[in-house]
Amino acid sequence: MVFRPEEAEGPVRAEEMRPPLSARAQTVAKLRARIRQMERDERPPPAVLPFGVAALDQWLPERGLRLGALHEVAGGSGDAVYGAAAALFVAGILARLEGPVLWCLTYPDLFAPALAGAGLHPDRVIYAEAGDETAVLQVMEEGLRHGGLAGVVGETGRLPMTASRRLQLAAEATGGLGLVLRRWRHAGAAEQFAQPSAAVSRWRIATLPSAPLPVTGVGRARWRVELLRCRGAEPGFWDLEACDAQGRLAVPAELVDRPVAAAAGQRRAAAG
Amino acid sequence: MAQGQARVPGLHVHEADPAADQAALERLGLWCLRRYSPLVALDPPDGLWLDATGVGHLFGDDRAMLEDLVLRLARSGIAARCAMAGTPGAAHGLARHGYQRITLADRQIHEALGVLPIEALRLPDEMVRSLRKLGFEQVGELCRTSRAALALRFGALLGERLDQMFGRLAEPLTPLAPPELVRVERAFVEPIGTAESLEHQLDLLVAALCTRLAARALGVRRLDLLCRRVDARTEAVRIGTGTPSQDPRHLLRLLALRLDGIDPGFGIERLALVATLVEPVRPQQTSSLVRDRQQEIVGLVDTLANRLGASRLYRTVPVESDLPERAVSRVAALAPPQAPTQAAGWPAILPRPARLLASPEPVDTLALLPDHPPSQFVWRGIRRQVVRADGPERVFGEWWRQDTERHSVRDYFQVEDQAGERFWLFRSGDGMDPASGPMRWYLHGLFA
Numbered sequence: 165m166v167f168r169p170e171e172a173e174g175p176v177r178a179e180e181m182r183p184p185l186s187a188r189a190q191t192v193a194k195l196r197a198r199i200r201q202m203e204r205d206e207r208p209p210p211a212v213l214p215f216g217v218a219a220l221d222q223w224l225p226e227r228g229l230r231l232g233a234l235h236e237v238a239g240g241s242g243d244a245v246y247g248a249a250a251a252l253f254v255a256g257i258l259a260r261l262e263g264p265v266l267w268c269l270t271y272p273d274l275f276a277p278a279l280a281g282a283g284l285h286p287d288r289v290i291y292a293e294a295g296d297e298t299a300v301l302q303v304m305e306e307g308l309r310h311g312g313l314a315g316v317v318g319e320t321g322r323l324p325m326t327a328s329r330r331l332q333l334a335a336e337a338t339g340g341l342g343l344v345l346r347r348w349r350h351a352g353a354a355e356q357f358a359q360p361s362a363a364v365s366r367w368r369i370a371t372l373p374s375a376p377l378p379v380t381g382v383g384r385a386r387w388r389v390e391l392l393r394c395r396g397a398e399p400g401f402w403d404l405e406a407c408d409a410q411g412r413l414a415v416p417a418e419l420v421d422r423p424v425a426a427a428a429g430q431r432r433a434a435a436g
Numbered sequence: 437m438a439q440g441q442a443r444v445p446g447l448h449v450h451e452a453d454p455a456a457d458q459a460a461l462e463r464l465g466l467w468c469l470r471r472y473s474p475l476v477a478l479d480p481p482d483g484l485w486l487d488a489t490g491v492g493h494l495f496g497d498d499r500a501m502l503e504d505l506v507l508r509l510a511r512s513g514i515a516a517r518c519a520m521a522g523t524p525g526a527a528h529g530l531a532r533h534g535y536q537r538i539t540l541a542d543r544q545i546h547e548a549l550g551v552l553p554i555e556a557l558r559l560p561d562e563m564v565r566s567l568r569k570l571g572f573e574q575v576g577e578l579c580r581t582s583r584a585a586l587a588l589r590f591g592a593l594l595g596e597r598l599d600q601m602f603g604r605l606a607e608p609l610t611p612l613a614p615p616e617l618v619r620v621e622r623a624f625v626e627p628i629g630t631a632e633s634l635e636h637q638l639d640l641l642v643a644a645l646c647t648r649l650a651a652r653a654l655g656v657r658r659l660d661l662l663c664r665r666v667d668a669r670t671e672a673v674r675i676g677t678g679t680p681s682q683d684p685r686h687l688l689r690l691l692a693l694r695l696d697g698i699d700p701g702f703g704i705e706r707l708a709l710v711a712t713l714v715e716p717v718r719p720q721q722t723s724s725l726v727r728d729r730q731q732e733i734v735g736l737v738d739t740l741a742n743r744l745g746a747s748r749l750y751r752t753v754p755v756e757s758d759l760p761e762r763a764v765s766r767v768a769a770l771a772p773p774q775a776p777t778q779a780a781g782w783p784a785i786l787p788r789p790a791r792l793l794a795s796p797e798p799v800d801t802l803a804l805l806p807d808h809p810p811s812q813f814v815w816r817g818i819r820r821q822v823v824r825a826d827g828p829e830r831v832f833g834e835w836w837r838q839d840t841e842r843h844s845v846r847d848y849f850q851v852e853d854q855a856g857e858r859f860w861l862f863r864s865g866d867g868m869d870p871a872s873g874p875m876r877w878y879l880h881g882l883f884a
Contacts, residue, residue, distance in 0.1 A: 171820045175820065179756045241855070242818075242857055243857065243882075246791050246882045247791070248691040248789065248791045248882040248883060249790070251790045251791070252790050255790075264733055266736075273791045273792060273793065273794065274790070274791065274792075275760070275764070275788060275789055275790060275791060275792035275881060276752040276764050276782075277754075277760075277763060277764070277782035278788045278789055278790040278883075279790075280781075280782055280784075281782075281784060281787075281788055284753065284756065286753060286781075287751065287773040289751060289752070290733075290751055290769045291739065291749070291750055291751070291752070292744060292748065292749050293744065293748040293749075293750075294744060294748075295507055295744075299580060299744070303740060303743075303744070304737060306736065306743075307736060307740075308739060310733070310735065310736040310739075311732075312732035312733050312736070313733060313736075354563070355547040371856035371857045371858070372857060373823065373852070373854065373856040374605070374824065374852060374853070376824070377824075380824075380825070380826075381824070381825075381826040382824045382825065382826045382850055382851075382852050382858065385856070385858060385883065386856060409784060
């Protein structure tokens with residue numbers, strides 16, 4: 165009797181007519197499926213903190229600063245060493261979140277009343293004085309992995325790729341906000357800011373001359389908030405008024421008064 | 437007794453109560469433990485040993501400590517004699533048979549010990565009597581006699597006591613344990629040395645400790661892990677927690693971080709966990725509706741505090757002071773919040789810089805007196821033109837702190853240069869009165 169496989173196994177389906185996959189090809193197919201699944205990203209859209217400045221929020225792909233991610237902030241020219249404006253920018257972001265903040269630093273020259281002035285209540289900030297920059301990164305990672313914090317700030321000049329990747333993963337895992345405040349010992353070292361890292365966005369906060377007041381005195385500080393790099397957005401810059409007592413940035417008054425205020429911000433940004 | 441009562445009218449007679457004496461001695465020992473020395477041992481029936489190593493300087497010097505001790509005991513009706521010496525045996529003898537109430541051992545300690553009566557050697561009465569019959573009166577005479585003959589006649593104890601007195605033989609003290617000390621121990625038949633077995637044993641120990649703590653409603657603030665090695669050395673690890681904890685997982689995690697500091701050598705034969713600082717914990721009602729943010733980060737704070745040191749993890753609280761360097765004070769990271777609802781406590785209308793220099797740095801300026809801001813200044817080699825300025829904010833010295841601050845005045849200005857960078861400058865002195873300061877300009881902080 166002649167053995168006829170199609171009779172023995174019933175009707176043959178289309179898939180089975182293909183040549184059988186080897187074990188290796190099967191593995192590859194499985195991995196491809198997993199990658200597809202991962203890329204589809206079935207997680208809910210990431211939590212976002214809007215800046216409250218329309219021009220800035222519309223520019224960003226998620227309409228605000230992504231939480232559960234790592235961001236880098238540095239000061240402009242002279243402030244690259246002291247990071248005063250950058251510290252206030254960071255404090256303003258954290259002021260609008262809820263929960264305790266871990267601030268890791270190597271040199272304690274941060275003045276708490278100023279942070280309170282940007283809306284970050286002293287009860288919320290826990291300072292961790294780490295011995296060196298490597299320790300700052302380790303403490304940051306510990307804080308981000310633990311969760312339960314509104315955000316973790318680390319003041320460091322060095323941010324190697326591996327360290328930033330670890331921090332980004334830790335932030336993703338717990339949904340915490342990681343902010344690296346880049347600060348260098350001398351202005352020349354600030355060129356390290358051009359080196360790549362795994363942070364989601366990179367900001368530079370430079371001071372601008374403030375608007376003249378009708379009387380003697382200084383008004384609200386002005387910053388040039390520069391977005392140097394961001395996943396899914398072009399670089400750009402905005403000239404804004406510094407954080408107020410609730411940590412909010414604002415568009416300068418003379419720009420608001422103009423009818424095409426929002427467009428002005430956009431155009432300037434595109435120019436940068 | 438009848439004779440005594442006849443001689444002293446109104447003589448009170450009490451039955452001897454050795455058990456009560458012992459208990460009283462222990463109580464006294466505990467008092468000493470809390471006040472004078474971390475290691476106190478009983479020397480019954482009427483003595484206490486205090487290990488005064490590194491303790492004296494807390495009272496000034498050793499003599500001051502002993503005087504303080506005698507004085508305090510005298511106030512509560514105890515006539516005490518004390519001595520400090522290199523060995524427990526010597527201190528015992530000098531305290532009881534020395535010439536003074538307070539004896540400090542010095543270079544002539546051997547002579548001083550030599551003239552002590554033989555009772556100072558802590559020997560049984562029987563032995564003392566037979567020694568006296570043989571004509572021995574002083575310790576020194578015993579020292580000069582052949583040891584072999586003495587040992588033949590009186591046994592090994594006599595030589596042992598002599599050696600203990602002169603420091604030739606170590607004498608371990610049995611420290612008095614305070615009743616609140618929670619201690620758990622495990623001894624092993626086979627010494628352990630691998631990391632896995634150490635972790636496993638630690639697991640069991642911590643669980644046992646936490647059960648004991650929970651039974652007494654106590655939580656650990658400081659925990660010592662003592663590893664007794666085969667070669668009689670002890671490896672120790674200390675961890676601290678910000679809030680009293682009786683959570684085995686938390687304690688285990690903190691210990692595990694420090695385990696690599698332990699060198700097991702040829703093996704560990706005994707592990708002990710001692711809760712050296714405990715505090716009562718009150719059971720707390722937890723709610724799933726209200727998130728207690730502080731509770732969530734207790735674990736993190738402890739981990740970081742054990743890694744960096746507790747003093748390097750802190751929060752800041754406002755202090756009522758106009759001098760900026762005194763306006764901030766540090767508190768423990770888990771200290772109760774100062775003002776959960778109200779404003780931060782620093783005046784919000786006064787400008788304060790984001791970065792405050794550790795000490796004000798002198799700058800060269802061009803400024804008009806008495807109350808004009810500088811028109812330009814040089815700081816760290818860079819000349820800056822002042823475009824806008826605000827001030828002065830006058831800060832007076834706090835005369836109640838230091839006499840030198842009685843007249844001192846600082847005038848603070850917030851200035852902005854061409855690039856928009858803002859600085860906090862001050863002039864020491866009010867611009868008029870030389871007594872208020874030398875009119876020098878300093879840079880104290882940086883705004884954004």
